[in-house]
Amino acid sequence: MGWTTAIEALSQLDLIAVSCFLAVWLGISWFIENPPKRRPSTSQLMAQYRRIWMREFVTREPRIFDSQIIASLRQGTSFFASASMIAIGGGFALLGNADRLRGVAQDLTTGAADPVVVWELKLILMLVLAANAFLKFVWSHRLFGYCSILMAAVPNDPNDPIAMPRAMKAGEVNITAAKAYNRGLRSVYFGIASAAWLGGPIALMVATAFTLAVILRREFASISRAVLLEVSDSTVS
Template sequence: MTALDFIALFIFIGSWVGYTQFARIKAKTTPCLSRCLHQHRILWMRHIFDHDIRVSDAAMIANLDRHVAFFASSTMLVLAGVLTLFTQVDNVSAMLSAIPYATDKSPILIQIKLSLLVLIFVLAFFQFTWSMRQYGFVNIMMGAAPFAEKTQNKNLIDYAKQMAVVQDQAGHAYNYGLRSYYFALAALCWFYHPVLFIISSLMVVYVLYYREFKSRALRAIKAGINNLEEDFSDLFPEVDIK
C-alpha cells in the first residue's frame, strides 16, 4: 500500500465514524429525521392504549421488520459473492488491468480491499439482525400494554415512551446497516484509484447529511409533527414529545 492508500483509508474510516458521532450529537439539538420520527413514534405508542385489538399496529411493525429482513438476507448473499472473489483474485487483477488509469493491481492489495468489503458487510449484517430482534421486542411490549383508553397514568405514559425508545433503537440499527451499504459503494472506488476513494467517501457523507438534516422528506415530517402538536397537546396533555 502506498501513502495515498493509507490516507484514503484513514479518510474513509474518519468519514464514517466522524459522521456517525456528528449526527448523533447534532440530532439532540437540531430537527432531523431521527428526532422527528422519534416524536411520531411516541404519539404512535401512546395510541396503543386506546384500542384493545392491535392487529394493525402489529402489521405495521411486521412491515418494518420485513424490510430489515430483506437487507439481512441480501447482505449474506453479497458476503458470499465477495468471499468468492478471494478465489478469483488473478481474474480481478486482470480485469482491473484493462481499466485505464487504474492503480496497483497486485493480488495482495486486492485481497486487502476485499477484506475491507467483507468487514463492512459483516458489520451491516450484525446491525440488520439486531434491528430485527428489537422490532420483535417492540411487538412483545405492545402485546403486554394494557387497554386504558385516554389514560393519563404516568407509568403507562412512561411505558409508551420506552416502547418508542426501543423502536427508535431498531430504526437506528437499520439506518446503520443501510449506511454500511453506502460506504461499501465508496469502498468499491478504492479498486480503481485512492483519490476516487477519498472523493466518494466525502460524497457519501454529504448525501447522508443532506438526507438526514436538509431533505424534503424531513421538512414534510417536521411539518406533520408541528401540525399535530397542538391537537395532541389537547388530547394527551401529559405526553411530552420534545
C-alpha cells in the same frame, strides 16, 4: 504475508483515502445521532414520532394497524439482512479470485499493477462493511421483535396504570431498533462507496465525499425533514 506487510504494500495516497473513508463513516453516524440541538436530524425527529406512536397505540382500538407496521419493519430488516449475506458470500468468492480480478482491472485502472494483497485488502474493506451491515440488521430485526412483545404486553384497558409505562418501554426499544437499522443502512451506503477503491484511492475519496453529501442532505436538508418540522404539527416538541 502478514498484515504489516500487506499494509506496507499500500501507497501513501491509499492510506490517506482509507483513513478519510473510515473517519467519515464513523463520524457521520455519531453526528446524526448527536446533532446540534437547533438542527435535529431526520432520524432524531422520527424518534419523537415513534414515542408519539406508542402513546397513541395505548388508546387505539383495534391495534391491528400497529401490528402491521411492526411486521413491515421486521420484513424490511430481514430483507436487508439477507441481501447483506449475499454480498458477504460474493465478497468471499471474489477474495478467492483476487488475482483474476486484478487481471480484469488491468486495462481499466492504473492501480492494477498493485500486488494481489492490495486487492485483497480492498475486498476485505467491502466485506467488513457488509458484515457490519448484516449484524446491525439482524440486531434491528430482533429488537423490533422485542418491541412487538412489549406492545402485546400492554393491557387493552388504556386506564390501566401499567399501560402507558409499558408502551413507553416499547417506544424506546423501537427507537433503538431504528438506530441499528439506520446504522446498517449507512454501512450499505459506505460499502457501495468502498467499491470505488477498486478504481484507485482518488475514486475512493470522491465516492466517500459523494456518499457523505447524500447522507447529510437526507438527514439535514431533505423535504421529508422539512415536513416533519412543520409548525402546524404542535404534537412534537
